[in-house]
Amino acid sequence: MTTQHPGAHARMTTAAGQRRTIASFTNYRDAERAVDHLSDHKFPVDRTAIIGNDVRMVEQVVGRLDWGRALLNGAASGAVPGLLFGWIFGLFNLVNPLVAALTLALYGLVFGAVIGAIMGAIFYGLQRGRRDFSSVTAMVPSRYDLVVDEEVADEAQRLLAELGTRSGS
Numbered sequence: 802m803t804t805q806h807p808g809a810h811a812r813m814t815t816a817a818g819q820r821r822t823i824a825s826f827t828n829y830r831d832a833e834r835a836v837d838h839l840s841d842h843k844f845p846v847d848r849t850a851i852i853g854n855d856v857r858m859v860e861q862v863v864g865r866l867d868w869g870r871a872l873l874n875g876a877a878s879g880a881v882p883g884l885l886f887g888w889i890f891g892l893f894n895l896v897n898p899l900v901a902a903l904t905l906a907l908y909g910l911v912f913g914a915v916i917g918a919i920m921g922a923i924f925y926g927l928q929r930g931r932r933d934f935s936s937v938t939a940m941v942p943s944r945y946d947l948v949v950d951e952e953v954a955d956e957a958q959r960l961l962a963e964l965g966t967r968s969g970s
Contacts, residue, residue, distance in 0.1 A: 819950070821951055821954040822947070822948050823947055824946070824961055825945065827944055829853075831945075832947055834964075838961070839957060844953070849947065849948065849957070850949075851947055852946045853945055854945070855943040856940050856941065857940070857941055858939075859940075859941050860936045862935070863937055866925070866935050868925065871921045872921055872922055873918075875918045875920050876917045876918040878921070879915070879918065882913055883911070883912050883914065883917075884906050884909050887905035887910065887912075887913075888906035888909065891903065
């Protein structure tokens, strides 16, 4: 959903000078599509910005956390760096770097998983049941404003009007 700003334009000052809001979008994909359209028509896109407004934090709960999940998450978190450290240190073996790299990578994987599982259990135990869930946090704007430098704003609006007529919006 797009809101064009034909009359009174929101203006802002940046290091580049005055900027004008030429369109607002309810999702980022539409704002990205508008900038891509401008780019396709050789518009100087380095004079544009997409600004997210009215940002709110959304925490999506993805699952229950128990001792088993805490141990598994900790083991996975420790296994990957352990594998990488072991592999890198194994490459420094002058006699047979391939065998040493694979052997130390395996040891690193196991050692990292064990240490990670222990750390996961410690951190879960310290929470004492206060946060028995896993979640992912994201910042989500309610709208995205497309702003351009004042000197090229009229050209950008003309190009975006073409996009609106072609797409049927």
